[in-house]
Amino acid sequence: MLIEEIKKHVVDTELTSTQKKSLDYFLENGFPTTSDEDWKYTPLKKVIKRKYFLQSSDFELNDEIIQQYSLGFKNKIIFKNGKIYSEPKISGLSIKKTRDLCMPKNSALCYLNEAICENTYEIIFDKNLNLDNPIEILHFINNDNDYFLQLRTKITCGSGSNVKLVERFCNIGKKTLINSCMHADVKRNGFFEISKLQSYNDNTHTIDNTLVDQDRDSTANVNTFSFDGSFIRNNLNFYQNNENCTSNMNGITIINKSNFVDHHTFVDHKFQNCLSNESYKGVYFDNTKGVFNGKIMVRPAAQKINAFQSNNNLLFSDSASIKTKPQLEIYADDVKCSHGCTIGQIDKKSLFYMKSRGFSEKTAKGLLTFAFLIEVIEKLNTKEIVDYAKTEIAKKLSIEKGLL
Amino acid sequence: MLEIKNLKAQIEDKTILNGVNLKVNKGEVHAIMGPNGSGKSTLSSVIAGNEDYDVSSGSITYEGDDLLEMAPEERSHRGVFLSFQYPVEIPGLSVSNFIKTAINEKRKAFGQENISAKELLQLFKEKCELLNIDKEYLSRSLNEGFSGGEKKRNEIFQMAMMEPKLSILDETDSGLDIDALKIVANGVNSLKSSSNSIILITHYQRLLNYIVPDFVHILKDGKIVMSGDKSLAQKLEKEGYSFLN
Ligand SMILES: Nc1ncnc2c1ncn2[C@@H]1O[C@H](COP(=O)(O)OP(=O)(O)OP(=O)(O)O)[C@@H](O)[C@H]1O
Numbered sequence: 052m053l054i055e056e057i058k059k060h061v062v063d064t065e066l067t068s069t070q071k072k073s074l075d076y077f078l079e080n081g082f083p084t085t086s087d088e089d090w091k092y093t094p095l096k097k098v099i100k101r102k103y104f105l106q107s108s109d110f111e112l113n114d115e116i117i118q119q120y121s122l123g124f125k126n127k128i129i130f131k132n133g134k135i136y137s138e139p140k141i142s143g144l145s146i147k148k149t150r151d152l153c154m155p156k157n158s159a160l161c162y163l164n165e166a167i168c169e170n171t172y173e174i175i176f177d178k179n180l181n182l183d184n185p186i187e188i189l190h191f192i193n194n195d196n197d198y199f200l201q202l203r204t205k206i207t208c209g210s211g212s213n214v215k216l217v218e219r220f221c222n223i224g225k226k227t228l229i230n231s232c233m234h235a236d237v238k239r240n241g242f243f244e245i246s247k248l249q250s251y252n253d254n255t256h257t258i259d260n261t262l263v264d265q266d267r268d269s270t271a272n273v274n275t276f277s278f279d280g281s282f283i284r285n286n287l288n289f290y291q292n293n294e295n296c297t298s299n300m301n302g303i304t305i306i307n308k309s310n311f312v313d314h315h316t317f318v319d320h321k322f323q324n325c326l327s328n329e330s331y332k333g334v335y336f337d338n339t340k341g342v343f344n345g346k347i348m349v350r351p352a353a354q355k356i357n358a359f360q361s362n363n364n365l366l367f368s369d370s371a372s373i374k375t376k377p378q379l380e381i382y383a384d385d386v387k388c389s390h391g392c393t394i395g396q397i398d399k400k401s402l403f404y405m406k407s408r409g410f411s412e413k414t415a416k417g418l419l420t421f422a423f424l425i426e427v428i429e430k431l432n433t434k435e436i437v438d439y440a441k442t443e444i445a446k447k448l449s450i451e452k453g454l455l
Numbered sequence: 456m457l458e459i460k461n462l463k464a465q466i467e468d469k470t471i472l473n474g475v476n477l478k479v480n481k482g483e484v485h486a487i488m489g490p491n492g493s494g495k496s497t498l499s500s501v502i503a504g505n506e507d508y509d510v511s512s513g514s515i516t517y518e519g520d521d522l523l524e525m526a527p528e529e530r531s532h533r534g535v536f537l538s539f540q541y542p543v544e545i546p547g548l549s550v551s552n553f554i555k556t557a558i559n560e561k562r563k564a565f566g567q568e569n570i571s572a573k574e575l576l577q578l579f580k581e582k583c584e585l586l587n588i589d590k591e592y593l594s595r596s597l598n599e600g601f602s603g604g605e606k607k608r609n610e611i612f613q614m615a616m617m618e619p620k621l622s623i624l625d626e627t628d629s630g631l632d633i634d635a636l637k638i639v640a641n642g643v644n645s646l647k648s649s650s651n652s653i654i655l656i657t658h659y660q661r662l663l664n665y666i667v668p669d670f671v672h673i674l675k676d677g678k679i680v681m682s683g684d685k686s687l688a689q690k691l692e693k694e695g696y697s698f699l700n
């Protein structure tokens with residue numbers, strides 16, 4: 052069992068006091084189980100039953116592999132098994148390794164991460180730094196043994212800065228369970244965007260914890276593309292810590308085989324005149340399972356806020372399923388909140404209409420599905436990312452990308 | 456071109472078409488009239504290949520081949536076109552991409568290359584002019600938020616773009632204003648030739664003033680109960696369906 056491995060591992064590791072506290076918390080509570088409300092439909096038990104090793108080994112990385120996973124942006128921050136491998140030279144950007152960094156947490160996995168992660172990095176973007184192009188964060192993973200990997204990053208977006216990131220975990224080795232914690236601290240009037248490209252192989256299980264703190268007048272966008280992976284759990288939290296914040300969440304999930312994707316999101320509206328906009332669309336083939344849980348908290352002081360949430364799903368198979376649940380807690384009275392979730396199938400009338408115009412079943416279904424997703428795709432502002440999404444979507448729909 | 460013999464069709468256990476016979480030759484225009492619920496749209500759906508309806512007996516021959524054996528898309532590739540009484544809305548799919556794909560799917564079926572951007576643009580331009588359609592409208596989502604009349608005009612626009620051999624226009628005239636009716640009728644007339652055929656389903660004599668039919672049929676209770684020339688439509692307009700009894 053994984054928990055035994057963890058106990059063995061910490062015996063010969065020297066822990067800081069922060070780490071020790073977190074470890075105690077974790078060991079007391081253990082991994083979440085299906086009796087935890089937030090993990091009710093998440094088959095974590097199956098994932099942690101395997102034997103993984105916490106010890107990491109080194110490996111060779113070459114340009115060819117990097118190109119394979121890169122969307123082609125010039126600037127890349129590359130990690131190997133969680134350790135920094137290369138970084139771009141950009142004035143106003145600094146990356147440093149720290150040990151004793153307490154970060155906010157949204158699950159027991161964050162405590163574990165804090166306790167045992169050996170490579171915590173702070174990525175700091177200075178104030179008013181304006182990046183024209185996204186920076187890619189590529190995590191390459193390749194271990195001698197089946198691997199339980201902790202990734203831990205704190206990102207600071209200085210006030211008035213404009214930062215776009217693209218993040219991808221690339222496992223080129225054995226079975227790996229990734230537990231990633233990212234804390235983004237977006238300062239006043241900052242713009243922060245991260246696009247998470249979740250195209251994993253069957254060997255990869257991921258738990259992605261992302262927490263975003265926002266100061267006055269800031270905007271934060273998180274785009275999550277869940278296209279492949281046998282087990283993906285995303286915990287995404289936004290904290291609006293001052294007025295006039297905007298938080299956008301866009302999600303596209305399109306999975307097949309027996310894959311599992313679970314999105315848990317939370318927006319904490321604490322101040323007035325803020326906006327949150329959440330739009331997740333899912334397409335489920337074969338024996339896939341999806342979970343969406345979107346929590347929105349509007350605290351008493353958060354007057355005149357707008358909070359929108361939608362989760363729309365298409366099921367392509369009788370054995371696919373999605374559990375979707377909005378969770379709104381509203382304690383202010385002058386607010387606009389809306390939410391909606393739908394679960395449906397491809398409309399038969401539309402399908403016949405298209406066939407009667409000469410569309411094959413595959414093309415008709417493909418274009419109808421793409422039309423279903425387009426609302427989210429249109430919110431993406433980077434050509435390379437739209438292109439990535441279209442490529443992956445076309446692959447899933449078995450149609451030529453040129454049709455999209 | 457098209458020969459329907461003793462066609463019976465049902466949905467669940469309900470018989471809707473109860474022995475339809477119809478022969479349409481190349482270059483002919485046939486009008487089908489008949490009371491609400493008599494089976495006109497069902498007949499057109501069955502010709503187009505809607506699998507919701509079970510054909511229990513009879514046959515449909517198209518250009519010498521068994522039409523009922525063909526998938527709906529194959530029928531389309533072979534030149535069958537249905538202008539729907541109730542066209543569907545597809546949010547997120549533009550009119551232009553829809554039509555481009557329809558054209559290319561047909562080309563693919565015949566092993567041809569995709570239509571070139573230039574050719575397509577020229578075709579769009581020509582047909583927009585023919586039907587008095589603003590080009591801006593090609594980038595709108597298919598039928599989404601279109602008025603009733605705009606949807607009908609869009610059907611005929613697709614017909615013009617796809618140049619079918621057999622067109623079935625199911626109540627294309629309902630919902631069109633007087634000017635639009637003229638434009639659409641003119642469009643249809645200009646697409647008419649000695650090598651293609653049209654079946655017009657309508658409730659109103661007015662359309663038939665513009666698109667003059669060679670034959671008029673009355674469908675009632677799933678059967679063609681009377682056929683004649685265009686004067687039959689005039690008689691219907693005056694007397695209603697009561698004279699059938
Ligand atoms: N999918 C269906 N399910 C159940 N009944 C149907 C279905 N389609 C058609 N019908 C029935 O079959 C009959 C014929 O319908 P159809 O739409 O073909 O009539 P129509 O002649 O086109 O009428 P209208 O002039 O009103 O357009 C009607 O009684 C209708 O209710």
Ligand SMILES: [Mg+2]
Binds near residue numbers: 495496497540625626
């Ligand atoms: Mg009808």
